[in-house]
Amino acid sequence: MINQIKKVTLAPMEGVADELMRNLLCSINCYDLCITEFVRVVDRRVPTHIFHKISPELKRGGFTHNNTPTRVQLLGQEPHWMAENAIKAIELGSHGVDLNFGCPAKTVNKSKGGAVLLKTPETIYQIVNSVKQALPQDQILSAKIRLGFDDASLLDEIVSAITSANANQLTIHARTKRDGYNPPAYWHHIGKISEKYAIELFANGEIWSLSDAKKCIKEAKTANIMLGRGALAMPNLANVVKGKEDKMPWSSVNKLFQHYAYLELQGDKSFYFSSRLKQWLRYLKLQYPQAETLFNAIKLLKNKDDILKQLERIE
Known part of the structure; x- marks a missing residue:
């Protein structure tokens, strides 16, 4: 087996x-x-x-x-x-x-x-x-x-x-x-x-x-x-x-997500910055309830600076 x-x-x-x-x-x-x-x-x-x-x-x-x-x-x-x-x-x-x-x-x-x-x-x-x-x-x-x-x-x-x-x-x-x-x-x-x-x-x-x-x-x-x-x-x-780690805690996920946000801003798809972040949060919500709070905080925002401020504010 x-x-x-x-x-x-x-x-x-x-x-x-x-x-x-x-x-x-x-x-x-x-x-x-x-x-x-x-x-x-x-x-x-x-x-x-x-x-x-x-x-x-x-x-x-x-x-x-x-x-x-x-x-x-x-x-x-x-x-x-x-x-x-x-x-x-x-x-x-x-x-x-x-x-x-x-x-x-x-x-x-x-x-x-x-x-x-x-x-x-x-x-x-x-x-x-x-x-x-x-x-x-x-x-x-x-x-x-x-x-x-x-x-x-x-x-x-x-x-x-x-x-x-x-x-x-x-x-x-x-x-x-x-x-x-x-x-x-x-x-x-x-x-x-x-x-x-x-x-x-x-x-x-x-x-x-x-x-x-x-x-x-x-x-x-x-x-x-x-x-x-x-x-x-x-x-x-x-x-x-693979048995190497336990599930990543939300604090680490949140830092990773913020890092991802800054990378998206520098990438060739930065025009889709808002939708790309929300897309990943829809998946993260399935494992982390905290992601729901973050999603709700930015779901109506379009301005990149406003979104970044919210990401830094919510831990």
């Missing part, structure tokens, strides 16, 4: 886990890997500046500031161009390549990317196979999927397609596209896959605490997990599930 976490990866959360957040969370946790937000692939090689915009870590050899390796995620449906951009990601410094077959966004699915591909396992095979053949043998190819689109009836066929194409790792978000992010996560489906396939598996979905992580690895029958929203709600969750 698996009873201890082995590897912990930070999930690619579109519009949330950008370089700033990745650096911040990796600075206080022992993550084994970060997956970037996705690079959208259509019918050509994506320009270098787009790769650098989504993953500035590529300019530092593919590492965060504390030397956590990062892996570029690609989202698309055309095997040839997915392969071409996978090669480019590696050339630019990505530590392997991740393929997105799980994004539930309607705009992405309408353009035949993300979770909609779960309806056609053969297409998934063609994409994974093309990318795998294009990559150097020493580079890891991983994929991220959900249990299915409407239900889990095609899960075995999807995983068979991915393993037959010789992917090295597979992360399964234990919900369907139809489930969205509504609890619960159905980790037992991952357990069935773990029993049948030899691929290195990562379980994802509804891991908010140490107890969740323990239950997950027991049901999913894998020692590897990927943390998403839970990592935002409890900033040191990766270290907590």
